[in-house]
Amino acid sequence: MKKFLLKIKNFILYLLFPRTCFNCGVDLPLNEQGFLCKECLKKLKKPGPIICQRCGITLKDGGAHCFNCRGSKLKTFKCSLIRSALDFNEPSRALIHGLKYEKYTNIANFLAPLMHKTLLENPQMLEAEFFVPVPIHKKRLKKRGFNQAEVLARELSSLTNIPYINALTRIKNTKSQTKLTKKQRAENIKEAFICTSPKEIKKKAVILIDDVCTTSATLEECAKVLKKAGAREVYALCATKE
Ligand SMILES: [Zn+2]
Ligand SMILES: [Zn+2]
Secondary structure: OHHHHHHHHHHHHHHHOOOEOOOOOOEOOOOOOOOOOHHHHHHOOOOOOOEOOOOOOEOOOOOOOOHHHOOOHHHHOOOOEEEEEEEOOHHHHHHHHHHHOOOOHHHHHHHHHHHHHHHHHOHHHHHOOEEEEOOOOHHHHHHHOOOHHHHHHHHHHHHHOOOEOOOEEEOOOOOOOOOOOHHHHHHHHOOOEEEOOHHHHOOOEEEEEEEEEOOOHHHHHHHHHHHHOOOOEEEEEEEEEO
């Protein structure tokens, strides 16, 4: 009887507020618990099949490393491995947008298992003792109410038993990176972070967590700060790779 009443309740809710696909807007079926319709779900794609061994971007012409990570440059990076669960395309962008700006934080329940899968495909990252979410500035945090990277890190923690720690604080309220060139992005993000938990991360391997990886300038800057504070190894795991 209880089950039946719940079904009726869900049906009435569905009639009043039909849930729609976050990407294309089509009505989702009554029993659909996800955020995308079947068609948009099919369009989600992980990077590859061949990816850069360091930064994880898709290599169209094969090889081991992309131009940015090749040769002597490889040794200069503080973030040794970057992996992303999904390529940045229309449906994955719609999910990130829903999570970040429309405050559907339960989208993290969908994204975190995909990130977990990516983590398991890169076993060297499993040595990590902590997840460290990429922080947002306190002004932005106040406006949004949450840090989307922290929501993802919390979800990943419950999937893996690797704890997360807010070891970084953003001290510079950087302008949006979207319209900047690669060089400007690196400059914009410079000295934007400080490590607030040096004791905890000392000699530890950590995994930075973020929703979107663009030029990886942000991840590299975070890794620089963590390494300087004593971290042994810094990896990064993102929901999407732009
Ligand atoms: Zn759709
Ligand atoms: Zn690369």
